Amino acid sequence: MAHWLMKSEPSEFGIDDLEACGTEPWDGIRNYQARNMIRDEMQPGDQAFFYHSSCEVPGIVGIMEVATAAYPDPTAFDAADRHFDPKSDPDNPRWFLVDVRFGRKLSRTITLPELKACPELAGLPLVRRGNRLSVMPVAPDEWEFILSLE
DNA sequence: GCCAACGTTGGC
């Protein structure tokens, strides 16, 4: 079982929204590196940290589970959707997503500055300068370490 | 709101 970290802006969709709906398609990923991980590596049962970005207190706020295999992102085909991509052909889809299922909220937010201060996490793309990946792998020891900070 | 960093686009 693999581990991941996935970013979302809480003003768009936060951990409370996921808790409310239970399971939700993680749509709108429009970055090839992230797409490749979703499409080629994510498996149902994988666990992921829910990370709040572009907000008052950026950090890890919860845990969720990958609920489905990857499938084409329908928002790419919807001209009315803000994630519409005319270059994604339904017969040869460019963008993929998985559904995620709410796991639990952490008892507190593990903040970005806190994560950055841990030498144990130096290899995590999140804490590297200028990182913009919205989906990234978390190594087993990094996963355990982050949980130990809660 | 600012701006650094990065990815993508498109002219050549």
Place this chain on the structure above:
DNA sequence: GCCAACGTTGGC
């Protein structure tokens, strides 16, 4: 295939 311009991300 290079690279400048542009758009986006995301912390602060």
